Amino acid sequence: GANGEGPNGKKQVYDWPAFHATVRKYAPNAVMFSDGGPDVRWIGNEAGYAGETNWSLLRGSEVYAGYPKYTELIEGHADGTHWIPGEVDVSIRPGWYYRSSEDEKVKSVEKLRQIYYESIGRNANLLLNIPVDTRGLVHPNDSTALMGLRVQLDQDFRENLATRAAVIGNSQKGRRFSAQKVLDHNFQSYWTTKNEAKTGWLELTFNNPTEINTVLIQEYIALGQRVERFSVAAEIEGKWKTIITGTTIGYKRILKFPTTKTTKLKISIEQSRACPLISTIQFFKTK
Template sequence: MVGISIKCVKLTLSIVLMCVFSVSGQLKTLPLPNKQQLAWQKAEFGVVFHYDLHVFDTSKYNQGTNRITPVVDYNIFNPQQLDVEQWVVSAKAAGAKFAILTVTHETGFALYQSDVNPYSMKALKWKDGKADILKDFVDACRKHDIKPGVYLGIRWNSFFGVHDFKVDGEPNGEMQKRRQAYYNKMVEGMVKEICTNYGPLFEIWFDGGASRPEEGAPDVLPIVKKYQPDCLFYHNDQLAEARWGGSESGMVNYPCWSTFPYNFTGSGESAIPGISKNGFALLKEGDVNGKYWVPAMADAPLRGFNGRHEWFWEPGDEKSIYPLKELMNIYYKSVGRNATLIMGLTPDNTGLMPKEDVQRLKEWGDEIKKRFDYPIALTKGKGKIIELKLDKETGVNQFVIQENIALGHRIRAFRIQAYEKGKWQTVNNGTAIGNKYIFLSDKAIFTKKLRLVIDESVAEPDIINFAVYNIQTN
């Protein structure tokens, strides 16, 4: 099918740009990413640093308990060797292009200087209450060319007695109403502080979503859009500029489309049936015919091996760090399937990234470079067939394809072919390409010519990268 572009229109208060084109004489619409979504997908790989009061206690992290039990003494927060720049450098060594800091999590304690939240760094004896980890973090990110982002947990707050956005107390009682109003105003004030005091942010991630004011929750969307219009908003019940990939394995299904039938997602148990059914398959795969652009995030903690799943540092847990082989598998099944990968990192109670984690991140970054920085050949082009000629017959075993996602998901079906024994042989086929598709063959294919054949598209295919490699996986 041949598509002729007519015009693109931006929908008010929507995350979607719709490209209008003609197919067989009929007008069709194709969702397009906005500026922040495009930047987020092209970044491909980021990290989130989880840090909170319970890193400093002596008990194992328990989510259910931490959500409802206040920390007895917040002055246990006392990282004597704090070096946030070391955190950022370790992420950069892995190849991360952006980094996110958990400014608040379920304890409610804020890692910055807040004028509206008394339960913040101003309350500490450490550094005489003058430290600001968020400032240190964004400064380090910018120094090392990493895009900074913020993670805010407002759904639970054990200090203020908040569960699922609701302040404890007799429902609709006068005291509960007043405390709820105070909490909502405080959260909205925090969002404004973060959006106005720390420069441009790459992403704001609301843990568990941010609900919406109609449900009695803080009204955060207008604040973010007013003060950080180029920041990816993730997410509330009104808007999701990205979606959770349906698990915390770091992987998504294939195909994984960036298009989605809703411009919101809910969160876990709060998702609507259309999203939650079949084990959240829609989150993992997207919808090829979805009318909204909502790309997938694949997230996992670095310490997620051996049956562990640790978003926060625990002593003596180094065996839970993913081996390099598993990390590469995660990379292929996230970045290589059109998702943005976010890896959870865990600074320890001294204020440093543990040396074992730092070493593994460096090994991972080196392996990614080794496998993807040196293609044998690459090309780009438009149309149904993109051919790639090699200087001589060469063994190839890895293929990378990228389409111009600024124009949306145009390709619906494709084949990779190699010219062998006098004819074209199909070595791989698929459906979704999106920002990046990676295929690793279990054996080398010897050829002098390769081609990408687009079997189905909704408009003219625009391939910005078709690259081939011969890599060693051991």
């Protein structure tokens, strides 16, 4: 937005600490957004995507509104000192405000789907701007696209195929943190390794060959974001074949890959800052 520059070229100076303190006083549960938070950060673009690597951390005392190195915000800071997750803000139209000239330029369902996978599916929040028209209502073209997205996502995530599988882990920290926790639909439970091991794997076995092309993984972020690198492999003709790799996971990571038919899948945590805490693993076959 405008930074308050006037005809004399002087920039308006904002008392951000006073703004933040006022919000905290009168609306303590409000979430404040800017390049540097203090609660959520701008993702560094308005194109609708977060980085494939995306830390919820930021060097909070360094980043400020108008931060010139804003491309850093796409991935966050691996060495961040503050928990300031990214928020992807993008408009359903080319502009942020309603113009009748853009009625035929509303983003397609497929484009909105891509934005979902590249924001929510990359450990970010999504703020999708929907401008109201001159009647004060959402235009039918925007509404149609939104409802189409809802139908598409319902189809994509209709059946979690992982529920058909049995799961084991190479290590677990007792029954309370067993491998089965990743399939129990409870975000508050999770699998973790014993002896603080920073690597480990989970193996899912299906009774029948199953086709999959999408994986969803979640960390238990109440205890921080830990995973730095992971992979998913499928057993094909008796040999393990890596089908997708990733870096950070965070609250939610969704990855698509070519359709693979298998009876065994292995999710390997290859690098983590501390023992991994995996709350959810789901597999889908999307169209």
